[in-house]
Amino acid sequence: MKKFINKKYFTLSILLACLSGLELPFGTWSYSEIFALITEKNIPNTIKMITIITAAQVLLVVIKYLNTRMLNRNIACFNQNVREYLMKSNFIEISENKVSKQISFLSNDLNLIEENYFKQLFQLISMSVTIVGTSIVAVGNSFLLTLVFISFAIFSSIIPKFFSKKTAQQSNNWSTSTGTYITFMSDFLKNIRTVLNYNALDTFIKKGQKIITQSTENKRLRDNTIAKSNFWVNIFVYSFSFLPIGVGIIMVIKGMLTLASFVAVQYSSTWIINSFYSINSCRNQMSSAKPMIDKLNSFKPEKFNTDVSNSNLDTLILNNISFGYKAEELVLDKVNLEIKKGDKLLLTGKSGQGKSTLLNLLTGRLKPTNGNILINGLSNKSFTFSEVQQTSQIFNDTLLFNLTLGKKFSDSKIAEAIKKAGLLPYVKRYGLNAIIEENGKNLSGGEKKRIELARAFLYERDFLIVDEGTASLDPTTANQIHEMFLNSPLTVVEIDHHIPPKIMHLFDHHYELHNQQLERIF
């Protein structure tokens, strides 16, 4: 957590929270002072004291306001730092089907840390100062009676401890079920046309009801546990609150205490008990945020290679590669393959035979269970490549940004890449600053592929991987795109089931995967 906090603002916040905590002790002192003024019957002194008390009250209001502002600044800093950190950590190393859960973490869980941990932490600091300050006022009047009140308050603060484990567990359940809810909703909204088309709205509403119930129930259960803990504290506090008062009255009757001192101690003690009560509530809420903090701490910084200079790939050799997602189930068994610079290689095979798995091994995303991969004759090397997949990687920004990803390229290079990828008609019509909508909604399938290809040309990646990248296109567009990269100097490895004879001859090699083995067709 420390790394997300700005030390200067945090220290200032602690200071201001401490000063804000003086509000109640000051109120208590003012209250006993008023009693003293009444007995003193000195008008000039009364005017002086009332002026001082009023000025100090105004100062405390200003401090409270500054405290809130500093807390807001701290929260802004925390949010900024966490979000920036997550973008540089293994938080972003996720598979596509986990995206909604991560988004849920960014909204729901981080919000919970802010509300239930951060704000409560400063509240706790304020309250602690309140307790210390008010205790000093109280002790100044009667040590013994204050001791009775404080012992009573401390005992009440132990009660929430019995509930903290359950609260943390239920918070965790709530976070998980909210993640499930967000996954369900994003799935539902993304595919709403299919749902409506097949009259499946009722089933989805029923499914949604269950998921919503789970999430709202889990939140209710957690809040109930917090309420139950507070309930037992209340029961204790209110059942026995007259006990110390009784002790105080006996002390006054016995002449051990003046009435004014008793009133001061009793008044201070009410605040002390209330502050203890608030501290308990803060701690309860803070423990409910613990699972989210643990989750946040589990994301470790990742050193991503940000300066990927293009590697020159001469040969890529798979040497007796075996791989299985589960140890007992091999997807690939002792596969051998050699790819040379400029090769155009087609990989086919029935669905589920392991074609995508093989590509992921080639690119280093998966590590082989056995065997090794030699890049330019060396193992443990990586290389740069570009990809065109069935689902295009398009960003909600300008066309130019989609091509350059924010890096500087000369105008002539950009123009050349656009021309090579066959994007010129689009650029002529809409310009480089055309806004591309989320997921490339305002683009045709072919335009999306051309953008990805232009990006690859611009970055001068000499190794292109196409995983059913043209499967969704009409044959003419698919052929045009094929001709473009198969007639280029790029090294190409492609998975495709529907290669027409006209295109087939542009490949140098054709391999087929079946029964965990790679068979060379030509």
Ligand SMILES: Nc1ncnc2c1ncn2[C@@H]1O[C@H](COP(=O)(O)OP(=O)(O)OP(=O)(O)O)[C@@H](O)[C@H]1O
């Ligand atoms: N992340 C994963 N975890 C576990 N098993 C997986 C995973 N990804 C794929 N598989 C399994 O590995 C096998 C090969 O999958 P792969 O996606 O490589 O096949 P494919 O030949 O590309 O299929 P398709 O042509 O249908 O895309 C399949 O049985 C699949 O269920």
